[in-house]
Amino acid sequence: MNDEKQKISHLLDEYSSNNFEKKTIDDLLDDVNQQYCLSRYQMIGQAMRHELPNKIDTGFSPVVMSRIRQTEAKNKFNVDPKKVVTTWRWEFLKPLAGMAVAASVAIISITLWQSVSFTPGSTAPDASFASVEQKKIDLLVNQPIQVAVPASTTLGTAKRNRNNNGMHWKVIRDAPGLERKLNAYLINHTEYSKSMQGLIPQARVAGYGAEK
Amino acid sequence: MPAMDWVQKMSESMRNLNYRGNFVYMHEKQLESMSILHLKNEQGEKERLLSLNGEAREVIRDNKNLTCIWPSSRTVVIDHTKQNSFSPLFIPDDIASISQLYDVKLTGKDRVAGHESVMVFISPKDQLRYGIKLWIAEESALLVKSNLINELGEVIEQVMFTSLEVLLDSHDLTLNTIPELDESFTMVRYHQGEPSEESSSDVAWHLTDMPKGFRLDSVLKREVSATGLYVHQMIFTDGLASLSVFVEKESVQNHSGSTSMGAVNAFIRIVDGHSIIAIGEVPAATVQQVAESVFYQEPNL
Amino acid sequence: MGINLLDAELVRRAQEGDSKAFDVLVQKYQFKVINLVGRFVNDHSECQDIAQDAFVKAYRAIGNFRGESQFYTWLYRIAANTAKNYLASRSRKSPTYTVEVEDAEHYEGESGLKEYTTPENLMLTEEIKQTIFKAIEALPEDLKSAITLREIEGLSYEEIADVMDCPIGTVRSRIFRARDSIDKELRPLLE
Numbered sequence: 014m015n016d017e018k019q020k021i022s023h024l025l026d027e028y029s030s031n032n033f034e035k036k037t038i039d040d041l042l043d044d045v046n047q048q049y050c051l052s053r054y055q056m057i058g059q060a061m062r063h064e065l066p067n068k069i070d071t072g073f074s075p076v077v078m079s080r081i082r083q084t085e086a087k088n089k090f091n092v093d094p095k096k097v098v099t100t101w102r103w104e105f106l107k108p109l110a111g112m113a114v115a116a117s118v119a120i121i122s123i124t125l126w127q128s129v130s131f132t133p134g135s136t137a138p139d140a141s142f143a144s145v146e147q148k149k150i151d152l153l154v155n156q157p158i159q160v161a162v163p164a165s166t167t168l169g170t171a172k173r174n175r176n177n178n179g180m181h182w183k184v185i186r187d188a189p190g191l192e193r194k195l196n197a198y199l200i201n202h203t204e205y206s207k208s209m210q211g212l213i214p215q216a217r218v219a220g221y222g223a224e225k
Numbered sequence: 226m227p228a229m230d231w232v233q234k235m236s237e238s239m240r241n242l243n244y245r246g247n248f249v250y251m252h253e254k255q256l257e258s259m260s261i262l263h264l265k266n267e268q269g270e271k272e273r274l275l276s277l278n279g280e281a282r283e284v285i286r287d288n289k290n291l292t293c294i295w296p297s298s299r300t301v302v303i304d305h306t307k308q309n310s311f312s313p314l315f316i317p318d319d320i321a322s323i324s325q326l327y328d329v330k331l332t333g334k335d336r337v338a339g340h341e342s343v344m345v346f347i348s349p350k351d352q353l354r355y356g357i358k359l360w361i362a363e364e365s366a367l368l369v370k371s372n373l374i375n376e377l378g379e380v381i382e383q384v385m386f387t388s389l390e391v392l393l394d395s396h397d398l399t400l401n402t403i404p405e406l407d408e409s410f411t412m413v414r415y416h417q418g419e420p421s422e423e424s425s426s427d428v429a430w431h432l433t434d435m436p437k438g439f440r441l442d443s444v445l446k447r448e449v450s451a452t453g454l455y456v457h458q459m460i461f462t463d464g465l466a467s468l469s470v471f472v473e474k475e476s477v478q479n480h481s482g483s484t485s486m487g488a489v490n491a492f493i494r495i496v497d498g499h500s501i502i503a504i505g506e507v508p509a510a511t512v513q514q515v516a517e518s519v520f521y522q523e524p525n526l
Numbered sequence: 527m528g529i530n531l532l533d534a535e536l537v538r539r540a541q542e543g544d545s546k547a548f549d550v551l552v553q554k555y556q557f558k559v560i561n562l563v564g565r566f567v568n569d570h571s572e573c574q575d576i577a578q579d580a581f582v583k584a585y586r587a588i589g590n591f592r593g594e595s596q597f598y599t600w601l602y603r604i605a606a607n608t609a610k611n612y613l614a615s616r617s618r619k620s621p622t623y624t625v626e627v628e629d630a631e632h633y634e635g636e637s638g639l640k641e642y643t644t645p646e647n648l649m650l651t652e653e654i655k656q657t658i659f660k661a662i663e664a665l666p667e668d669l670k671s672a673i674t675l676r677e678i679e680g681l682s683y684e685e686i687a688d689v690m691d692c693p694i695g696t697v698r699s700r701i702f703r704a705r706d707s708i709d710k711e712l713r714p715l716l717e
Contacts, residue, residue: 048550059558061277062678073560249689256667
């Protein structure tokens with residue numbers, strides 16, 4: 014399984030045709046455990062990019078596939094034009110109208126997409142069609158922090174994150190008072206001194222450990 | 226265009242253009258992924274930095290305040306902003322004196338985050354300060370990569386954009402959406418009010434052995450809100466690098482010695498019941514030399 | 527960055543009628559689509575319904591996808607328009623052209639599908655995120671840097687090899703080892 018998982022990991026990132034193995038996809042489609050693995054690997058990246066929704070429904074994809082199967086079954090029956098013409102009854106007309114509308118939705122969708130413009134600063138959905146980076150920025154700007162998390166959860170989180178990433182002063186991890194003071198002085202120094210280091214001072218401030 | 230002109234143009238672009246991008250900040254084998262949005266309009270500059278890996282940590286800077294938000298620990302730190310503290314922080318005003326301490330030269334061209342860039346290397350002539358390599362986008366003159374290099378020639382900190390986009394509009398509204406902070410957040414203000422400038426003749430603390438090329442740039446006095454005590458800050462610069470000496474009555478838990486974080490070094494020393502803390506983006510030997518040369522002398526003597 | 531080959535192959539197979547291939551695409555993009563729809567609709571169950579609709583529409587229209595853009599870009603357009611149409615139909619008092627109502631009729635008789643969405647299936651993202659972040663923090667620096675450059679910065683293996691100054695094979699291995707280590711902590715939560 015480890016070898017298969019390694020192939021899945023690589024498959025997830027594959028953008029060049031070198032080493033691309035269609036057999037890996039055959040194996041993936043035949044093995045539900047590999048599919049779950051792919052899904053979890055994908056979830057890791059989405060969590061890192063803060064792209065996960067607030068609630069995760071692990072039954073989402075079975076519902077979608079069930080609806081697709083039902084739709085397919087209906088369509089096979091409904092799209093037969095001979096039956097529509099020969100019977101001409103309301104119950105057959107309705108689904109046909111549904112199909113016609115569904116087709117027009119596809120056309121409308123494309124037209125809308127081409128004509129709708131994105132207003133900077135708005136929460137217009139079109140922002141998400143842009144590059145991953147732009148989407149990320151828009152998310153950051155429009156949904157700055159997760160203040161809605163209950164305080165009790167957050168306290169727990171803070172404790173769990175005691176060793177979260179971020180910068181720390183060497184040697185003095187056992188002296189939190191001193192570390193706080195040094196951080197404060199470094200911010201003061203950064204704000205009131207001159208420096209030619211571009212973004213490094215800013216990055217340093219933003220990179221402080223979460224528990225400060 | 227000469228190397229120093231590129232640096233000056235970069236400083237102006239970083240201040241005057243609207244841009245956003247993602248960059249990685251690497252230090253001591255650690256990597257922080259961040260995004261930046263910088264806006265400039267008639268009201269001034271605004272800037273937002275957000276740490277993308279781990280819990281979101283956010284820094285918002287406008288003309289008045291520097292606000293740092295740590296959602297996971299529900300902490301907000303607010304400090305005053307100095308008018309000229311936006312990135313990059315400084316346009317050197319005395320190029321002649323800098324040339325005595327540093328070599329500044331163009332070293333080639335490179336492509337970073339899709340931007341054709343010129344490379345400028347500012348290398349120190351001694352071991353009392355760091356060197357820095359800058360990659361400056363030819364078209365926009367924005368900084369796309371920088372390496373901070375220590376006295377041994379090693380890269381100790383690096384910033385590199387992975388995407389960078391110049392914006393035509395200031396997107397002003399987007400930066401006004403500072404999050405509502407509920408009562409579970411702890412607000413920390415490091416000092417009350419603006420720090421006041423002091424004239425150097427009022428200062429009772431002096432240095433006997435200033436590192437070559439460094440000079441006293443400004444002296445500030447600020448009140449620590451928690452204790453009501455005053456802290457003196459003396460800022461020294463050689464024209465590019467800088468360090469601060471903080472002097473406070475309360476001793477820092479009797480700690481003394483050196484410590485570092487990335488390229489920042491600090492040296493703490495106790496003198497006459499005061500803590501002397503030298504801190505800056507300079508080699509350890511430089512902050513130590515400064516801290517060890519601080520002495521007290523009554524004013525007006 | 528070019529076209530994702532996994533997506534391209536899954537789309538090709540879905541176009542040939544392989545619903546398992548489309549299922550993998552659903553699993554791959556469900557959270558992105560739900561997130562997008564969540565920008566229009568706050569209610570969780572409405573959001574889920576609209577996202578499901580979007581995938582169903584995508585499946586029906588997949589024959590029209592020509593591969594000129596990334597699959598997820600195409601999918602997002604469908605999802606955004608599904609959400610817009612939903613909001614438009616909800617705001618109309620006397621609809622004369624009710625796309626979504628008509629479309630809804632198309633799905634008549636699907637009650638009972640909601641049985642999949644039980645409270646047990648709903649997990650707080652916070653718990654998942656914390657587990658993942660904690661696992662990332664426990665990684666050695668080289669693995670942490672590799673996975674961060676890949677997942678957050680979106681760098682290719684070649685670019686990561688350049689940044690980390692190591693062979694591409696090492697990058698591939700580090701990214702897998704990082705994912706595998708994180709997955710060991712994540713999997714018990716989802717099983």
